[in-house]
Amino acid sequence: xxxIQELFQKKDENLLSIYFTCGYPNLDDTTxxxxxxxxxxxxxxxxxxxxxxxxxxxxxIQDSSQKALENGIxxxxxxxxxxEVKGSNKTPLVLMGYLNQMLKYGEDKFCQKIVDCGIxxxxxxxxxxxxxENHYKDLFEKYGITNVFLITPHTSxxxxxxxxxxxxxxIYVVASASITGAKGDISNNQVTYFERIKSMNLxxxxxxxFGISDKQTFTTACNxxxxxxxxxxxIKNLGKNGIDKIDxxxxxxxS
Amino acid sequence: xxxxxxLENMKSKFQPDKNGYYGQFGGAFIPELLYPNVKELExxxxxxxxxxxxxxxxxxxxxxxxxxxxxxxxxxxxxxxYGAFIYLKREDLNHTGAHKVNNTIGQVLVAKKLGKTKIxxxxxxxxxxxxxxxxxxxxGLECTVFMGEKDIERQAPNVARMKMxxxxxxxxxxxxxxxxxxxxxxxxxxxxxxxxxxxIGSVVGPHPYPDMVARLQAVISEEIKWQLKEKTGxxxxxxxxxCVGGGSNAAGAFYHYMDDKEVELIAVxxxxxxxxxxxxxxxxxxxxxxxxxxxxxxxxxxxxxQIVEPYxxxxxxxxxxxxxxxxxxxxxxxxxxxxxxxxxxxxxxYELTRIEGIIPALExxxxxxxxxxxxxxxxxxxxxxxxxRGDKDLSTYIKHLEE
Numbered sequence: 001x002x003x004i005q006e007l008f009q010k011k012d013e014n015l016l017s018i019y020f021t022c023g024y025p026n027l028d029d030t031t032x033x034x035x036x037x038x039x040x041x042x043x044x045x046x047x048x049x050x051x052x053x054x055x056x057x058x059x060x061i062q063d064s065s066q067k068a069l070e071n072g073i074x075x076x077x078x079x080x081x082x083x084e085v086k087g088s089n090k091t092p093l094v095l096m097g098y099l100n101q102m103l104k105y106g107e108d109k110f111c112q113k114i115v116d117c118g119i120x121x122x123x124x125x126x127x128x129x130x131x132x133e134n135h136y137k138d139l140f141e142k143y144g145i146t147n148v149f150l151i152t153p154h155t156s157x158x159x160x161x162x163x164x165x166x167x168x169x170x171i172y173v174v175a176s177a178s179i180t181g182a183k184g185d186i187s188n189n190q191v192t193y194f195e196r197i198k199s200m201n202l203x204x205x206x207x208x209x210f211g212i213s214d215k216q217t218f219t220t221a222c223n224x225x226x227x228x229x230x231x232x233x234x235i236k237n238l239g240k241n242g243i244d245k246i247d248x249x250x251x252x253x254x255s
Numbered sequence: 256x257x258x259x260x261x262l263e264n265m266k267s268k269f270q271p272d273k274n275g276y277y278g279q280f281g282g283a284f285i286p287e288l289l290y291p292n293v294k295e296l297e298x299x300x301x302x303x304x305x306x307x308x309x310x311x312x313x314x315x316x317x318x319x320x321x322x323x324x325x326x327x328x329x330x331x332x333x334x335x336x337y338g339a340f341i342y343l344k345r346e347d348l349n350h351t352g353a354h355k356v357n358n359t360i361g362q363v364l365v366a367k368k369l370g371k372t373k374i375x376x377x378x379x380x381x382x383x384x385x386x387x388x389x390x391x392x393x394x395g396l397e398c399t400v401f402m403g404e405k406d407i408e409r410q411a412p413n414v415a416r417m418k419m420x421x422x423x424x425x426x427x428x429x430x431x432x433x434x435x436x437x438x439x440x441x442x443x444x445x446x447x448x449x450x451x452x453x454x455i456g457s458v459v460g461p462h463p464y465p466d467m468v469a470r471l472q473a474v475i476s477e478e479i480k481w482q483l484k485e486k487t488g489x490x491x492x493x494x495x496x497x498c499v500g501g502g503s504n505a506a507g508a509f510y511h512y513m514d515d516k517e518v519e520l521i522a523v524x525x526x527x528x529x530x531x532x533x534x535x536x537x538x539x540x541x542x543x544x545x546x547x548x549x550x551x552x553x554x555x556x557x558x559x560x561q562i563v564e565p566y567x568x569x570x571x572x573x574x575x576x577x578x579x580x581x582x583x584x585x586x587x588x589x590x591x592x593x594x595x596x597x598x599x600x601x602x603x604x605y606e607l608t609r610i611e612g613i614i615p616a617l618e619x620x621x622x623x624x625x626x627x628x629x630x631x632x633x634x635x636x637x638x639x640x641x642x643x644r645g646d647k648d649l650s651t652y653i654k655h656l657e658e
Contacts, residue, residue, distance in 0.1 A: 051560075051561065052430065052561040052562045053430065053435070053439055053547070053562050055286060055439060055442050055443065055446075055548075056286045056288065056443075056446070058443075059429070062429050062430075066429075066430070069561065074559045075559050076559075098546075098560075099284060099546055100545050100546040100547070100554070100556070100560040100562075101559065101560040101561075102560075103544070103545060103546060103551075103560060104543070104545060104556060104558070104559060104560030105559065105560060125286045125287070126284045126285060126286055126546070126549070127284070128282075128283060128284060128285060128287075128290070130274060130283075131282065131284070134274075149287070150286065150287040150288070151287060152287055152288050154288075154290075154291045154449060155287060155290070155291075156291075159290075174287070174288065177288060177446065177447060177448075177449050178288075178446065178447050179443050179446055179447060
């Protein structure tokens with residue numbers, strides 16, 4: 001069974017997932033960040049592969065990616081780092097990157113590597129459904145990998161139903177028409193959208209992300225989904241306060 | 256043979272399939288956030304472009320506002336020098352000084368048909384930005400142009416033009432702060448403002464943009480056909496030469512000749528300081544299959560798929576990818592891809608200026624720069640697409656005046 005699905009069987013509400021950028025703030029921080037996040041009680045971790053041109057990301061994740069690349073991070077180093085924590089870390093990991101990274105690395109080689117790292121779930125925001133259907137569905141199935149689809153306030157009901165049928169880990173509910181990064185409080189429009197999705201009674205678990213940044217937005221979003229992902233706000237805190245203060249960021253949110 | 260099969264065979268090899276693929280290149284690799292916008296365009300663009308209403312308005316503006324048809328000029332002294340009949344397709348004489356306006360007029364009309372009133376665009380050297388701002392001023396639409404911070408510094412006159420035309424110019428501060436990043440920023444803005452129309456300046460981006468832009472630039476080869484027939488009695492030249500950054504002027508100049516195997520197509524990329532110098536924009540020579548700005552194409556990238564910053568003296572050619580149609584023309588060997596260095600382009604620009612009295616854009620100078628490299632047969636008819644004029648490049652030209 002998919003590791004995230006397994007997680008949902010144990011806990012299906014108020015889940016907190018944290019996104020972080022590999023190789024940030026320092027080249028060797030990947031394993032430390034994962035260890036600290038696990039200690040803090042995060043439910044699952046989104047492992048960000050730094051990319052030169054992250055189209056769906058706002059300034060915070062763009063900057064952390066650029067810094068990580070300047071630090072000298074690359075996919076081979078990341079896979080080595082992830083293998084290091086494979087034995088000790090029990091918190092499920094989800095890989096998030098852009099399709100070109102997989103394409104250039106070699107699709108089969110990439111899939112094999114992530115499986116070797118104990119990862120079975122990927123988020124590729126620029127992988128469109130039609131390409132998934134025509135090619136990647138079979139590729140991922142071959143390696144037992146599950147792909148997470150994103151839906152947005154503008155995704156049609158018909159399309160959401162189709163995505164629901166393809167989703168084995170969860171559906172990533174993008175909180176607003178936006179790129180990643182904090183937007184302040186959750187608006188009434190967003191609540192209407194979350195309610196609409198919730199009322200569709202989808203078979204998939206729902207995780208809300210993009211613009212979730214603190215206790216308040218976390219709590220509100222969790223009313224309409226199984227949990228949320230926090231990315232930019234965490235990266236900002238990590239850049240400012242360092243790895244030692246990860247717990248200080250997480251605890252107030254989940255307590 | 257079924258009717259479908261016959262129709263399929265009649266179709267050009269160089270038109271995209273229903274998913275926007277030219278062979279293995281193309282597609283629409285976009286985040287879900289952009290799906291509704293791109294889908295809306297995909298569902299409507301052909302119908303709009305082929306409608307009588309659109310055609311009438313588009314053609315009338317091209318004629319009376321842009322000044323088309325652009326002349327096809329037999330450059331006699333240049334011809335004499337290279338021993339061939341060299342015709343220049345004078346896109347430099349269009350309003351705003353380049354071929355870019357053919358596309359911006361068309362796309363603005365498409366945007367209006369879709370009920371959009373806000374236009375966004377990316378620009379490198381500023382030519383597409385100026386052409387977009389111009390048509391938005393003409394049609395009374397709100398215009399926002401994204402431009403790399405570095406390019407804003409390098410291309411001050413075009414920034415001033417856009418502002419005078421009423422456009423808002425937003426500096427792209429991310430990445431290398433040039434065209435690639437301006438495009439990233441435009442896409443990010445589009446994600447956050449889905450009510451806007453993204454007016455892409457080249458045959459790049461997700462399907463249907465490459466096809467839509469190629470169709471709008473196709474007027475170039477449509478005119479070459481009848482103009483050449485008037486002058487030589489034959490529609491087909493032996494050779495067509497055009498420069499390629501993203502590839503819109505080349506797509507337009509090649510368009511109606513792609514299926515005519517007897518017409519040689521030559522695409523000229525920017526060699527920068529030399530293809531092997533590490534400072535180049537010769538994508539076909541340095542790139543591999545990859546995805547940029549929503550399109551699978553040939554892309555300059557490192558071994559981990561990180562996009563590499565290209566270099567060229569010409570801000571209009573320093574794009575790390577190439578349109579998917581061109582990737583296919585290259586891969587299928589239908590077109591020959593050559594390149595010209597900064598120095599060769601400068602030399603060609605001076606040569607054209609001195610013997611024909613035409614100052615070409617630096618981009619177009621790259622197309623001219625391969626003339627000395629080709630061995631022409633007797634009476635060979637060559638069309639060079641002179642995509643733009645050189646006013647914007649004067650400071651660069653003056654700097655090299657002494658060399």
